[in-house]
Amino acid sequence: MNHAAQWVPLNPEHHGGLMWQRFTAYHFAQTTTQVALADAELRHAAANFPIALADTGAGWQAIALLGLEDGQNLLVDDQGRFRAAYVPAALRSHPFGLHPDYPGRLCIDQHSPYVVERLDAEPFFNQHGELARFPAQVLAFLQQREQGCQRLSTRITALSKSALLTPWQPHGYQGSTPLYQIDESAWQALSAKQIGLFWQLGAVPLVYALLQSQQQLGRLQLYRQRKATAEPSTHSSDPLAQWQEALSSEAEYNWPSAT
Numbered sequence: 001m002n003h004a005a006q007w008v009p010l011n012p013e014h015h016g017g018l019m020w021q022r023f024t025a026y027h028f029a030q031t032t033t034q035v036a037l038a039d040a041e042l043r044h045a046a047a048n049f050p051i052a053l054a055d056t057g058a059g060w061q062a063i064a065l066l067g068l069e070d071g072q073n074l075l076v077d078d079q080g081r082f083r084a085a086y087v088p089a090a091l092r093s094h095p096f097g098l099h100p101d102y103p104g105r106l107c108i109d110q111h112s113p114y115v116v117e118r119l120d121a122e123p124f125f126n127q128h129g130e131l132a133r134f135p136a137q138v139l140a141f142l143q144q145r146e147q148g149c150q151r152l153s154t155r156i157t158a159l160s161k162s163a164l165l166t167p168w169q170p171h172g173y174q175g176s177t178p179l180y181q182i183d184e185s186a187w188q189a190l191s192a193k194q195i196g197l198f199w200q201l202g203a204v205p206l207v208y209a210l211l212q213s214q215q216q217l218g219r220l221q222l223y224r225q226r227k228a229t230a231e232p233s234t235h236s237s238d239p240l241a242q243w244q245e246a247l248s249s250e251a252e253y254n255w256p257s258a259t
Helices: 039-046 133-161 184-188 192-201 204-228 239-245
Strands: 007-009 034-036 051-055 060-065 107-109 165-168 179-182
Touching: 039 051, 039 133, 039 204, 051 165, 051 204, 060 133, 060 204, 133 165, 133 192, 133 204, 179 204, 192 204
Parallel strands: none
Antiparallel strands: 007 107, 034 060, 051 060, 051 179, 165 179
16 A cells, blocks of 8 residues: 655546545555654654654755655554554645645645545535535645744754754664754853744754654664564554544644544
């Protein structure tokens, strides 16, 4: 069930005959090594996986590190269960997403096995050719998440311009994306006035989330070792519940209800 995502904007002319299904496992993410994070996700993410910084060319991003080499997600087991208590919003919104080539448009991953032609699934559009209620709410959710990613990008840019970032090569990391972390020595050398300016910008929680998250690197290394020795995972989870509940405490996201 592994696949490369292909994002296309929803269009009633092209997709009016299609439906979508709520996923029951995370097989679709088994080759997803990194996902961008929004600001409201930081404290959840830092307790579950390493967070790195990456310069994407279109701006800085805070990314959840889910694997140690390209095409590898160590947090999805062979049964499609997510091993961490928190699932990044970018994965929980599958098969929906946004794409910079289609601003303001709700997109779907047309390679997803959860985009179907069956009549017993959920519609993308209503009888007027407009987005159905749930997809419309998902669009609002994803737009809010995108704004949260942009806020982090602004804060990371300020840290970069202040020479507070340093290249980061986590132990065992073999991915092609250059990673960065906070230069802890440079951060600790800042004056109270300088740190106060970063507080005003909202960057201090990001800094400490990055530093705290490094402790989660051992979890990825453990899962890689288990994968190499074919040790079965004993972790159990409820991905359907995680899909909506993990961000339920984040009021600003207003994750749409299933009803």
